[in-house]
Amino acid sequence: MSAVYINSASCISVQDTLKENFVQDLTPEQSVQILKAVEPNYKEFIPPAMIRRMSKTVKMSSVASHHALKEAGIEKPDAIIVGTGMGCSQDSEKFLKNVIDNNEEFLTPTFFIQSTHNTVAGQIALGIQCHAYNFTYVNTSSSLEFSFLDAQLQINDGEAKNVLVGAADEQTNRTMELYCLNNTIKKEEDLPADYLHSETDGVIWGEGAGFFVLGKDKTEHSYAKLKNIQISNRVNPEELQMFLVDFLANNNLNNEDIDVVILGFSGDAKSDIYYTKAMDSFQNSALLYYKHLSGEFNTSSSFSTFMACHILKNQQIPDVMMINSERKNEIKNILLYNHLAGSDHSLMLLERA
Template sequence: MIPVYINSAACISVQDTLNENFLQNLNPENSVLVLKAIEPNYKEFIPPAMSRRMSKTVKMSSVASKYALKEAGIKNPDAIIVGTGMGCSQDSEKFLKNVLDNNEEFLTPTFFIQSTHNTVSGQIALALQCHAYNFTYVNTSSSLEFSFLDAKLQINDGEAENVLVGSTDEQTERTMELYKLNNTIKKEENLPADYLNSTTEGVIWGEGSSFFVLGKEKTEHSYAQLKDIQILNKVELDKTQKFIEDFLTKNNLTNEDIDAVILGFSGDAKSDVYYKQAMDLFPNSALLYYKHLSGEFNTASGFSTFMACHILKNQEIPEVMMINSIKKEDIATILLYNHLGGSDHSLVLLEKA
């Protein structure tokens, strides 16, 4: 297998992650039900006439992908692969509202055309005039992981040398209302949220866009080596540790070889039990969490991958992410474990480049 490196990482999130000094200014949030992304000044990146026709997720992705390509020194990637859970839901809502308001008559097709999930990867390709492989994965919380897996296969099969991989999800007013009604989002009376020892169900919802350039060659910008990915739709609670151990064994590792574990604690008491099971497997590793910084959403693992890349490159763990007090002098291997509401479990293994 050819080594695959993450040669750049860019992120737009509820933190100011486009700022070079963002690690010093991470601001946890546990008292707001819905967290909004800190957006850049789009006029600097996208012509205003185009920007007006773009939904938030397309704009965030356009900027994050430009940052990622610029950092990697790549003008045109050999493939563009995007993972999204909800796609362009703003335009989907606008189209459905038009259907209702106009009694299904005299509809303009614009919102429908722009509401498809692959609008993001298509718009990036149009801007770059890139005619290469272009694919979108819609697999709830494992959308980014499937995108990584595809990119890894493209590179290993010799189909591509540099692949732009991204994840993106936006919020919409109506969807957030529905999430509050079905208790996906916490109730006001259950705030502030306790992410690590929650006794209530529901989460604080976020949004964001993360992009990475994966390449077959290690560069001076390389953050990490993407070693392996494992995805499983359902895992029995008492099989959580076996799920992780089997993955480590496959990679000739034990739990003692993992320097840091990033867990997706979301403050949902019902589904966070999986992470508590996983914690017990790593008594000598640095245990970290991140959704108090990003919020929960379908592709929140993009934020954790972005943070893992910076931890490996800088060899420093932000205090605000630490669950335990274990600090390793050399952080060589990081394991990321994530799921959404107890479904679509994913493991990602990263090593220092």
């Protein structure tokens, strides 16, 4: 499959990533259980009457997609593809609460309609009056990667020239309570979290939205070339080295050709073993981590992809992301490796545009 170009990148996260020169103000978050996204003034982008009916995921995605399309200089893409792990869970909780409060009678369908996972892609399409291919992927932590793969196929098959691709997830009170109860989220006594050398289970949970425009042709704004993606639901720790080597070999590369590796260390001692093992394969590469800046959530790889795009374009690595002291004079190839709680492993290879 031929490579495609990432021609714009926009992100709303727990960092203020919408502003210019945001890299200078990246701040690690290690002492709270749940991180909230830094939200823009939605009134600048969305009519006030519509804002009241939108969930946080839809609002974040609408603004992030607006920025991505504007940066790419595109009014209407040839396709809209969105990935999400939890969808519009705020409206899902509201609907279920109504079911319980009203004894399953006299229910208004609004919250149910707005709670479906494809609401985000649909609302973006409605906002820009785009009647093209519209699809949503719900594949936990590899939702963005599946969306990228679909966009790559659409472009390679000649079905589209420019594709808006994004991923978003929000938090809801009840879900966060349940995550605390089942120890998905770290206990307060285990904070501050040590992301790289954790001895406790659980993560700090975040949220956010990242959107990109993928195109067939390179432009003056291009951030990176998306070379390849590989996804595996299960990888045994002893199979990890082969998982990495095979992926690189399929792209005619070896470990020495990778200038930067971005790993998804989450502070969960049980599942971070994969990243620790992966580090052994890239002794001569710059090793980075990012979830101390974004928190863990289903589509947190949108944040790492956004950061990788800026690293390739600016040829600079933020010190706050560094694990080791290795730095290359030129950054050409970046490998991103992510999973969620030891499942849905994804590898993404980006090359300097």
